[in-house]
Amino acid sequence: MPNIDVSTIGFTNKTAENFFGLLREAGVRTLLDVRLNNTSQLAGFAKKADLKFFLSELLDASFVELGDLAPEKEMLKQYQDKKLTWDSYANAYTELLAKRRVESNLDIALFDHGCLLCSEDKPHHCHRRLAVEYLNSRWDNILKVSHLF
Numbered sequence: 001m002p003n004i005d006v007s008t009i010g011f012t013n014k015t016a017e018n019f020f021g022l023l024r025e026a027g028v029r030t031l032l033d034v035r036l037n038n039t040s041q042l043a044g045f046a047k048k049a050d051l052k053f054f055l056s057e058l059l060d061a062s063f064v065e066l067g068d069l070a071p072e073k074e075m076l077k078q079y080q081d082k083k084l085t086w087d088s089y090a091n092a093y094t095e096l097l098a099k100r101r102v103e104s105n106l107d108i109a110l111f112d113h114g115c116l117l118c119s120e121d122k123p124h125h126c127h128r129r130l131a132v133e134y135l136n137s138r139w140d141n142i143l144k145v146s147h148l149f
Contacts, residue, residue: 003144006111008128010120010149011046019045020058022148029113030062031055034069034128036076043119051117064110068102069131086125093127094134102131103138111135111143123147 007026011019023031031051038048045054048065055061071093079089097103120126129147136143 004108004112004142005146006113006132006143007115007146007148008118008123008126008132009115009147010118010122010126010128011043012119013121016045016054020054023055023061023115024059026115026146026148027113028059028061028115030064030110030115031117032069032110032114033063033065033117034131035118036070036073038065046117046119064114066106066110066116068100068105069097069116069127071127072096090130093130097131097134103135106135108139108142115148122149 005027007028009019009022014022033048033051038046038051040047045051048063052063055063075084075089075092075096078084079086084092116128116131118126118128120128123129132143132145136145
């Protein structure tokens with residue numbers, strides 16, 4: 001099987017123009033929402049209902065929620081409150097993915113020209129990067145990953 005092009009993006013610190021421009025340039029066909037909360041007013045243009053509309057109208061792309069790739073609420077809160085270091089959070093999140101057996105439960109076809117969405121501006125300390133790294137390790141490194149920021 002050839003490599004599957006997949007990307008990741010966060011909406012924070014991006015205008016709608018910049019956000020959708022990055023998705024367009026990457027050829028994204030499906031936005032894969034891995035956020036724990038995607039309906040908050042704080043998400044601005046990146047609220048679930050708005051994203052579905054914008055993706056369809058601007059990019060002819062679809063929107064899929066992948067809740068199995070979202071962290072648990074308490075785990076995320078502990079990291080945000082600095083009760084967990086990044087390394088501890090990353091380990092706990094990776095263990096959660098293994099426990100959920102996400103590599104067996106997800107349709108790999110969704111990732112072909114898909115883009116994992118989270119809130120963090122950059123991927124360095126975000127679970128979306130950990131998710132694609134975990135899946136790549138289970139799917140024989142078939143994912144060709146680019147991080148959009």
